Amino acid sequence: MRRSELLAAEAEACLNKALSRLKDIWEEIGIPEEQRLQRTSMVKNHIKNLLEMMIEEEEALRKRLMHSIHKCRAEMQRLCLELQLPVFQEEEGLSILQQEKNIRIEVEALMKERAQRMQQLQDLLDQEQDLCHTLDCKAFGLTADAVPSQEQLESFKHYISHQNAEKAQRHAEFRELKKRVILCMEELDHIPESSFEKDVVHEDQDSCLSTDNAASLRLLLHQLEERRVEQEGRCQAHRVKIEQLWELLQVSTGDREAFSEHMVASRRRNLEALQAEERRLEELKLLNIRGVTDALRSQILALWEKCFYSSEQRQDFPAFFRVDFDEDLLALHEAELHRLKQHYEKHQELYSGVHRWRESWRHLQELEKKAADPSRFTNRGGNLLKEEKLRRELQKNLPKLEKKLKVQIRSWESEQHCSFLVNGQTFMQFVEEQWELHRAQKEKERLERLWKKSQQLEEDMRYGTTVQSPIQHRFLGQTTPKKAKQMFNATSSTSCGSSQRLLYSGCRSPGPIPTLSATKAPTVQTLGGFKPPHPGFGGYNKENKGQPNGTPPCTQRNVSMASIAITYSKFVRDLSMASNSKIQHRVLNSTSTNL
Incomplete structure (x- = not known):
């Protein structure tokens, strides 16, 4: 119960x-009894009225609860619609009081959510208003009249965040542009004229970072930079002209240093100073026309050399040879110098390549000359390998450079509609001529070496050879009879053997004589480069009689003077015939008789 x-x-x-x-x-x-009934009736009525009053109060409470439930339901539906949330689902089987309580709590939560969203919306709208004023941009589209959804608030927040980043970027950009504008104005000595320029210089432009202001600021900066570049170009042109006039007039270093301040900066006052200095130098130039003209001719001559002008090409500028110095002649020289400078600068790579080829060619010839010098072996010091490596590199790189220059020359000739000449002849013709002269010189040196070897061979066959054995001198000028006899026998036998080798040497290329070793082996030295045979051994020459003391005579054939006195051409012809036969130890017909 x-x-x-x-x-x-x-x-x-x-x-x-x-x-x-x-x-x-x-x-x-x-x-x-009657009063009892009356009193009992009064008690009943009193209790009845009390109960009825209590019932009425409770009924009123029920009605209020039901009214609250209906009202909260309506409010809840409206809030759910505004907040774009699903409708609250009530539980079944609950009493009126519990229903009213649940609905009332849900309504209070929805109202709190609505208030929070509206507050966030208001804050974002305030930020948006400030950003729109600063950036001059369009609003996001939300108003304070409607409750935004959670997705709309998130999008609005993202939009505000993006606009804040844009504001920071524009702020930095405006600061940089403003700084550069002020710097350009200072360099140009420019005084702000328009209201916008005054605002840029004197006021804070961060209050309005619109795209129009940014475009106007960029345009102003572009105009100022163009003026600055133009002014720098004018200053640079004046500097170049002033330096040229200084060189022509041979202005002292002290005067140049006194003017050095204006040779660096490019402000208006520097430009005015440069213009005044150029006018002063031009007046001095007119007063010294002959000296200036001679200086210009020196520069023109140097450019002619750089551009490989021939005598005929130089004759195309007859003013170079005139002697009547006046302003017109000076102007002609200045124009010609300007034309040559432009031409050289335009084709500097080609001319530099030609100069590089000539320098490499000269270096190669020097190395070839050193390689052919026998005295280079006396002082080594590690230079032989370096020179040989450098010579091979030059021989390898020169054809590559010639190929590259050939392409550049073809382009130059198609542009200039004339042939590229080096000292009056085409460059490739010049290169081929140099290579042909080089090959001819090498062939000439080779033939000279062959002729010298043949002459040496004739002298060896005519006068014989000498043998010097290394002698250890205990005392200066003192020899024992035994050693003298041994040296005599060795000299005779070696001389005989050398004569036989000389007779057969025509079939091979003469090789170098090996140097002495530590074993005291005898060394054969020809008369062409050393002293004549010892007079004591004159009777034992190859063309005379055999060795004394029973020594077996040398197997040597008699060689007549007619066979020795052969011509160089016949010797070369016989040498070629002997080489082609590929037979070792064959005796040439012109140097010996049959064995």
Whole structure:
């Protein structure tokens, strides 16, 4: 049983007890029956009115709860619609009081959510207003009249964040542009004229970072930079002209240093100073026309050399040879010098390549000359390998450079519609001629070496050879008889053997004689490069008799003077015939008889 039912039963028992007590009191008092009925009726009416009043109050409470439920439901539906949220689903089987409580709590939560969204919206709208004023951009589109959804708020927040980043970027850009504009104005000594220029220089432009202002600021900066570049170009042109005039007029170093301040900066006052200095130098130039003209001719001559002008090409500028110095002649020389400078600068790569080829060619010839010098072996010092390596590199790189120059020359000739000449002849013809001269020189040197070897061979066959054995001198000028006899025998036998080798040497290329070793082997030295044979051994020459003391005579054939006195051409012809036969130890017909 419920507690409320127990309380109702207790109330009923109390009522019955109270009525019973009243009855006892009335009986004890002796109240008549009619008054008892009247009093009992009053008790009943009082209890009835009290209960009815209580019922009315509870009924009013129920109605208020039901009204609150209906009102909260309506409010909840409206809030869910505004907040774009799903409708709250009520639980079934709940009492009116619980339903009202649940709905009321949900409505309060929705109202709180709505208030938060509206506050966020208002904050974002305030930021948007400031950004739109600063950046001069369009609004996002949300207003304070409607409650935004959560997605709209997120998008709005992202938009505001993006605009803040854009504001920071524009702020930095405006600062940089403003700084550069002010710097250009200072370099140009420019005074702000328009209201926009004054605002840029004197006021803070961060209050309006619109794209129009940015475009105007960029345009102003572009105009100022163009003026600055133009002014720098004019200053540079004046500097170049002033330096040329300084060189022509041979201005002292002290005067140049006194003017050095204006040779660096390019402000308006520097430009005015440069213009004044150029006018002053031009006046001095007119007063010294002959000296200036001679200086210009020196520069023209140097450019002619760089551009490989021939005598005929130089004759195309007859003013170079005139002696009547005046302003017109000076102007002609200045124009010709300017034309030559432009021409050389335009084709500097080609001319530099030709100069590089000539320098490499000269270096190669020097190395070839050193390689052919026998004395280079006396002082080595590691230079032989370096020179040989450099010579091979030059021989390898020169054809590559010639090929590259050939392409450049072809392009130059198609552009200039004339042939590229080096000292009056085409470059490739010049190169081929140099190579042909080089090959001819090498052939000439080879023939000279062959002729010298043949002459040496004739002298060896005519006068014989000498043998010097290395002698260890205990005392200067002192020799023992035994050693003298041994040296005599060795000299005779070696001389005989050398004569036989000389007779057969025509079939091979003469090789170098090996140097002495530590074993004291005898060394054969020809008369062409050393002293004549010892007079004591004159009777034992190859063309005379055999060796004394029973020594077997040398197997040597008699060689006549006619066979020795051969011509160089016949020797070369016989040498070629012997080489082609590929037979070793064959005796040439012109140098010996049959064995």
